[in-house]
Amino acid sequence: MKICVLVKEVPDAAVEKKLNPSTGRMDRSGERNLNPYDTHAIEAAMQVREGGSIPVEEIVAVTMGPESAVRALHKAVSLGADRSVHLCDEALAGSDVAATGYALAKTLERESPDLVLLGQQSDDGECYTIGAVVAEHLGMPSLTQVIKMDVSGEALRCERQAEYGYDTVEVKLPAVISVGDAINEPRYPSLKAIMGAKKKQLDSLSAGDAQVDPAKVGGENSAAQWIAAKPPPAKAAGEIIEDEDTGETVERIVAWLDERKLI
Amino acid sequence: MPNILVYALHYDGAINKNSLGAVSEGARLAEELGGEAHAIMLGEGVAEDLAASLGRYGAKKVLVAEGPEGLAQPLVDAMAKAIGDGGYGYALFGGGLLGFEIGAGLAARLGAGVAMEVTNVRAEGGKLIAERPILGDSAISEIAYRSPVGIIIGRLNAFEARESGAGSAQVEQLSFELSEHATRATMITRGEQRGADVDIEGADVLVAGGRGLGKPEGFKLCEELAQAFGGNSAVAATRAVVDAGWYPYAAQIGQTGKTVSPKLYLAAGISGAIQHKVGMQSSENIVAINKDANAPIFEFSDLGIVGDLNKILPKLTEAVKAKKAS
Numbered sequence: 001m002k003i004c005v006l007v008k009e010v011p012d013a014a015v016e017k018k019l020n021p022s023t024g025r026m027d028r029s030g031e032r033n034l035n036p037y038d039t040h041a042i043e044a045a046m047q048v049r050e051g052g053s054i055p056v057e058e059i060v061a062v063t064m065g066p067e068s069a070v071r072a073l074h075k076a077v078s079l080g081a082d083r084s085v086h087l088c089d090e091a092l093a094g095s096d097v098a099a100t101g102y103a104l105a106k107t108l109e110r111e112s113p114d115l116v117l118l119g120q121q122s123d124d125g126e127c128y129t130i131g132a133v134v135a136e137h138l139g140m141p142s143l144t145q146v147i148k149m150d151v152s153g154e155a156l157r158c159e160r161q162a163e164y165g166y167d168t169v170e171v172k173l174p175a176v177i178s179v180g181d182a183i184n185e186p187r188y189p190s191l192k193a194i195m196g197a198k199k200k201q202l203d204s205l206s207a208g209d210a211q212v213d214p215a216k217v218g219g220e221n222s223a224a225q226w227i228a229a230k231p232p233p234a235k236a237a238g239e240i241i242e243d244e245d246t247g248e249t250v251e252r253i254v255a256w257l258d259e260r261k262l263i
Numbered sequence: 264m265p266n267i268l269v270y271a272l273h274y275d276g277a278i279n280k281n282s283l284g285a286v287s288e289g290a291r292l293a294e295e296l297g298g299e300a301h302a303i304m305l306g307e308g309v310a311e312d313l314a315a316s317l318g319r320y321g322a323k324k325v326l327v328a329e330g331p332e333g334l335a336q337p338l339v340d341a342m343a344k345a346i347g348d349g350g351y352g353y354a355l356f357g358g359g360l361l362g363f364e365i366g367a368g369l370a371a372r373l374g375a376g377v378a379m380e381v382t383n384v385r386a387e388g389g390k391l392i393a394e395r396p397i398l399g400d401s402a403i404s405e406i407a408y409r410s411p412v413g414i415i416i417g418r419l420n421a422f423e424a425r426e427s428g429a430g431s432a433q434v435e436q437l438s439f440e441l442s443e444h445a446t447r448a449t450m451i452t453r454g455e456q457r458g459a460d461v462d463i464e465g466a467d468v469l470v471a472g473g474r475g476l477g478k479p480e481g482f483k484l485c486e487e488l489a490q491a492f493g494g495n496s497a498v499a500a501t502r503a504v505v506d507a508g509w510y511p512y513a514a515q516i517g518q519t520g521k522t523v524s525p526k527l528y529l530a531a532g533i534s535g536a537i538q539h540k541v542g543m544q545s546s547e548n549i550v551a552i553n554k555d556a557n558a559p560i561f562e563f564s565d566l567g568i569v570g571d572l573n574k575i576l577p578k579l580t581e582a583v584k585a586k587k588a589s
């Protein structure tokens with residue numbers, strides 16, 4: 001079987017995220033890294049391969065993003081992917097979730113994967129729906145937020161938490177599965193894998209190469225139209241105590257609680 | 264096409280509270296647009312009176328479709344059919360999980376624009392504009408739609424359920440065909456409760472623990488503090504630790520857990536992710552202990568303590584006990 005893992009480059013957690021006020025798009029400058037949730041998706045692919053219940057011929061990391069996203073692909077390869085595909089085109093800039101999912105689906109079609117894995121959410125975009133968009137375009141069943149996944153024959157047995165508790169769902173392959181961070185503990189890449197990552201095959205595709213219809217992508221063509229950004233309603237800042245002397249800290253907490261009749 | 268189609272999630276004979284909120288919000292918005300709010304329910308033999316009861320929240324009509332419950336793709340098929348039949352300008356979902364999956368799938372199917380985590384919607388010039396907080400709620404972006412149908416997915420508890428005083432809704436069967444891929448996922452078990460059945464919704468004081476507790480035994484520190492407060496206090500948790508099996512699902516606060524508003528919510532080792540915040544932000548007093556001064560939870564706590572919970576919690580427990588005894 002062939003597994004494609006969707007990955008994304010995101011601002012490093014330590015970098016303050018902000019908007020470009022003139023476009024309303026995320027300011028994507030500054031330190032960047034592989035979306036931490038995606039490392040769980042790569043690990044899940046590795047565990048399917050190592051589990052041995054079904055032979056995995058190939059694990060391919062796929063991303064859409066600017067030139068710099070190559071680094072996220074190198075990281076993905078160092079974590080276990082065999083090669084990577086980079087959809088990179090100015091025409092894609094500013095695509096909304098629906099357009100991004102469409103373009104990724106076109107890229108995935110070229111690979112005909114049996115399983116598409118991705119992380120439960122991206123660190124920056126704060127939406128957890130790209131898997132559902134991709135699945136719809138590919139005509140595959142899908143499930144998001146999966147925390148346990150067992151392969152048995154032509155199907156996956158998946159567990160996830162939904163509104164009323166834990167659901168167990170059987171999903172036939174080919175399928176698109178987004179995984180939660182509880183699914184596994186991603187391994188650290190070996191030094192050798194890090195060094196070797198840049199030598200692995202990396203295909204860079206334009207929108208045309210992936211047969212993405214240019215009329216369906218990019219900021220201007222996205223069906224969701226950003227019109228303005230505004231600050232949230234002001235909220236009084238809370239009090240902060242830096243714990244230096246814990247005895248004193250605790251006294252202050254108790255006084256604070258007592259003032260509000262909470263004890 | 265001023266009508267709004269609202270998804271109503273139901274389980275075990277009851278309609279989800281967030282869906283009731285979405286129906287109420289849909290009715291309010293449809294009126295401004297000069298149209299009607301209709302709801303859609305899908306299941307194995309949805310009871311007619313349950314469907315009709317959505318009229319009380321402002322739905323004029325409820326479409327009932329027969330199909331497998333708890334999965335998103337059958338609803339994408341059903342809603343796409345209803346929308347294809349005409350009259351709808353928007354599809355609206357309350358907060359949760361399934362609505363996100365259905366809304367996104369529907370956006371792909373219809374080539375429609377979608378905004379998620381929406382906290383507010385307004386009508387302007389006969390169209391709807393959705394407001395969604397971004398960047399850890401540090402800004403709010405406003406989204407309009409270029410597509411004939413706009414999809415709005417609300418944040419948990421964003422829309423309040425309001426009984427409008429109207430009577431029963433008209434119930435109509437919707438026939439639709441399941442797409443091939445929608446038949447390829449099957450629910451084996453749904454709504455499994457993992458861990459003990461604890462009550463956190465009725466508590467006045469909640470001591471909530473997260474991954475920062477380090478190990479399942481870390482919850483002892485929370486339990487001891489809750490006990491020190493005495494009375495009506497309980498221990499709650501984040502999804503991270505519930506998924507890891509450290510604490511019961513019934514104690515989970517957030518998007519796929521409970522919504523709470525105790526007099527005091529005290530968090531230990533919780534980062535304050537949006538999906539947790541939406542379940543506790545209406546607590547009267549919010550106290551957070553976290554060793555990371557940049558943790559998002561400090562953005563919405565009334566009292567924040569930057570420090571190690573392993574040092575602070577035991578001493579706090581002693582101090583609360585002493586205070587109570589005095």
Ligand SMILES: Cc1cc2nc3c(=O)[nH]c(=O)nc-3n(C[C@H](O)[C@H](O)[C@H](O)COP(=O)(O)OP(=O)(O)OC[C@H]3O[C@@H](n4cnc5c(N)ncnc54)[C@H](O)[C@@H]3O)c2cc1C
Pocket residue numbers: 120121128145360472473474475476500501502503504515516517518519520521531532533534535536537538539542552553554555558570571572573
């Ligand atoms: C669709 C969806 C639904 C979700 N639903 C929910 C939900 O219902 N409820 C929910 O809670 N989450 C939910 N989540 C998950 C959510 O996004 C977060 O991943 C989760 O809330 C994080 O839990 P946490 O704060 O325990 O862990 P982390 O985010 O890992 O935070 C741990 C914190 O502990 C601190 N810490 C570590 N050690 C110490 C120490 N010794 N002393 C003090 N502080 C320490 C760290 O600084 C860190 O801030 C959902 C996510 C998605 C995508």
